[in-house]
Amino acid sequence: MMPDRKRSVPIAGPAPEGATRAMEFALRAPVLEFRDPLAEFLGVLPPAGRFRYTYWDAVRLSGHSCPTVAGAYLMTVRALGALYPGEVPVRGEVEVVVGGEPGDGSAGPISQVIALLTGAATDTGFRGLMGRWSRRGLLRFDGELAGRVRFRRADTGRTVEVMVEPGSLPHDPSLGDLFARSMSGGASEEEARRFGELWQEQVAALLSSDPGRSVRLREIESGR
Numbered sequence: 001m002m003p004d005r006k007r008s009v010p011i012a013g014p015a016p017e018g019a020t021r022a023m024e025f026a027l028r029a030p031v032l033e034f035r036d037p038l039a040e041f042l043g044v045l046p047p048a049g050r051f052r053y054t055y056w057d058a059v060r061l062s063g064h065s066c067p068t069v070a071g072a073y074l075m076t077v078r079a080l081g082a083l084y085p086g087e088v089p090v091r092g093e094v095e096v097v098v099g100g101e102p103g104d105g106s107a108g109p110i111s112q113v114i115a116l117l118t119g120a121a122t123d124t125g126f127r128g129l130m131g132r133w134s135r136r137g138l139l140r141f142d143g144e145l146a147g148r149v150r151f152r153r154a155d156t157g158r159t160v161e162v163m164v165e166p167g168s169l170p171h172d173p174s175l176g177d178l179f180a181r182s183m184s185g186g187a188s189e190e191e192a193r194r195f196g197e198l199w200q201e202q203v204a205a206l207l208s209s210d211p212g213r214s215v216r217l218r219e220i221e222s223g224r
Contacts, residue, residue, distance in 0.1 A: 023056075034089050035051075037092065058116060067164075072109070074206065095138050096138060099146050158219075164215055169206055172202070175198050
């Protein structure tokens with residue numbers, strides 16, 4: 001089930017277990033639910049059962065929370081909302097093309113988050129069972145897309161292209177100085193703590209925004 005994209009996500013709430021209070025927003029971000037026919041076949045999910053993913057799952061995969069991780073999560077939310085209006089997305093049946101190369105600063109991390117959510121994988125992915133449920137080759141890279149990501153439903157061919165809107169990320173003017181001081185080891189304990197709080201505040205603001213405004217989306221004609 002897709003989240004209500006018209007509603008702003010509240011930031012207040014309990015932090016995930018073991019996380020700092022700065023991560024209180026992680027469980028309030030849009031939640032993604034998927035059907036997964038492979039999981040049903042292998043007895044992991046009951047018929048019509050669902051996997052449920054939160055932003056905290058993306059954080060645990062990445063080992064950190066940043067605008068890139070949040071952007072990848074929101075792009076997936078926005079794209080699947082457009083591809084599956086009123087439906088539950090099907091994991092393993094979405095093809096993804098990530099703009100950039102695997103070794104780029106952001107394309108690789110973005111692809112990992114999207115792979116976690118959609119099940120799409122590169123040539124190292126699950127090859128399927130007797131020609132069914134293959135995840136291999138559902139995710140690839142294209143340097144010409146430049147920061148954009150394309151999602152395609154394998155069953156219908158419907159394709160959308162998404163990207164995080166430039167300027168959608170709020171910025172505290174003190175963040176740059178605190179970042180430099182923290183990285184150099186010159187920050188006080190209070191300054192280091194404050195840097196982490198400000199860093200996560202900008203991520204929280206991005207995740208609490210309306211995906212329809214923070215993520216640009218366009219339909220791609222079949223065959224393009």
